[in-house]
Amino acid sequence: MTDTNVMYPRKPKRITGRSIAVLVFLSMAAMFFCVPLYVLIVTSFKEMDQIREGAMFSLPTKWTLEAWHFAWFEACSGLNCSGLRAGFWNSVVILVPSLTASIALSMVTGYALALWDVKWAGPFLFVLFLCAFVPFQIIMYPLIRLTVTMGIYGSTTAIAFVHTVLAMPILTLIFRNFYKDIPPELIKAAIMDSGSFWRIFVEIILPMSGNILIVVLILQITSIWNDYLIGVTFGGLGTKPMTVHLANMVTVSTGTVSYNVNMAAALLTAIPPLVIYFVLGKFFVQGIAAGAIKG
């Protein structure tokens, strides 16, 4: 028996100055998010009388859903006083088609660019790459002209259309990079077996895309739902998304500010992406990891 065969237990980790600093920083960062969120939640359940007393950290003396009800059904956005629900449905009507169209189109484009012999694929990818970094504000005015010419300006269709167009470059790059990691022999085998572009896509590639789909779904749902600028630019009366309604509600300049209603409205607007995170979050991490290392 030599010394090298003896296993010494590892020394217990000491709490050092450095780890304390890290913990303090992390706690502060957490507080930075948690404290406003706490205020937001408790305030939304309070009555205005209690809010006027100040003491914004105190719990509601009487828990009430009045503010939530008011925000959903009665709050005024501009002259329209039918609550946030109109905006909610507008957002859904914008989200569903733009989500479906952008993902479907970019998935097929990415698949073609990654696995098939496409002429000019290199230059095309370079242009896509450039497009992904063009700020929306630069092409806003031409896009407005374009949608006016198409006759859809001011409708939810216009907003959905713009979301789809703007998401295409980055989504195509994401899908293309994911598919590029599929072993080339697999696609060679599929080409020899079937040779059909669509059949290979539907039967072989699509079932392998679960992870990246989750990532893209979360990215897209969050960015489309939380968008304000496109909604306010391309939406008309009655077609603006929930975020625009929310902004109009809280920036009202007449009368008293109903903090509880505003906070309830803000929470209502934030719920859908939150739900998506909770439902898909587990897969999200797996999806990001799958992009890096292929199983």
Add this chain to the structure above:
Amino acid sequence: MPSVSFEHIVKRFGAVTVLDGLNLTVEKGDFLVLLGPSGCGKTTLLNLLAGLLDVSSGRIMIGDRDVTELDPKDRGLAMVFQSYALYPTKTVEGNLRFGLSARKLPKAEADARVTWASELLQLTPLMRRKPSELSGGQRQRVAIGRALVKHADVLLFDEPLSNLDAKLRTEMRLEIKKLHDTLSPTVVYVTHDQIEAMTMATKIAIMNGGEIQQFGTPDEVYENPANLFVASFIGSPAMNLTNARFRITDGSPGAMFDNGTKMDLTGYDFVSTPQDGDAIAVGMRPEHFLIDTQGTQQSHSAFDLTVKMVERTGSDALISLEFADDQLFVRAEPDRAAKTRPGETVSVQYPTAKLNLFDAREGRRL
């Protein structure tokens, strides 16, 4: 089962010419092995045949069909890949069935083929599993099954056994050989493993630098290598190649080694007789040496050489002997080798008819 022929195949990747005017014909039912070191163009040639790459110029014929411009799926081929390339989200059965998807087969026919292949390859108990739940050998069998269900006339293999361990490789080698014997498709098989080539092939094409160095049966390639490259590439342990000069003494041919040792070449079947004084390379296979034979046999060259080293390789042993500033590896019985010590002298003889002589400059066989 059609023949396959490559006619004046040129393949360029940008400025690099990988294949330059290659010609090769495989008879129907042949098991052709394309053998060569990495980067010799053998996989490129296979991909050209499969249609996964386009030829720069030339023509590929399968039977009497010109397939040069056809899509891979229309060429009547099936291919087995090195990494198996099974569809990860499909079951074994799904994998087999997808192989039939380009052919619009009636369901009964497709079912019959899948059942046939699964029974032939003992895949029946695995039909519901995903590839990730299979062992390496099982995956390889599924890959072969996926190729077989197509009833393709020509089967292509791209180094199919190189991901398997040694034992499994031997088993699969036999299975593939057996499949070829029963179904006798035309097979084109790419490998860098000369044992696979020697055991399975009916024809071997040895490639180097994009050119076919020799095309023939395994025996021809082994016993009569066409040039120095083939001689040094085929055979493990490798052929002993020693530099010498060609001398004609009293009308009989001979080789003079650098240290003055002479070897009588009377009885060697020259393809072309060199000039007196030409530089040649003398090739001797380790296993053709006779050790300790009493008296010089007819048409044998005899040497007494000093032992440098003895190596036991398992079923065999190799003795390395000092010879003309070089060394000779001689295959010996393990018992004989066990008695041999470095520094001893061993007398060996080599049959002249089994010699391989090459032009040292051009490398071609003499």
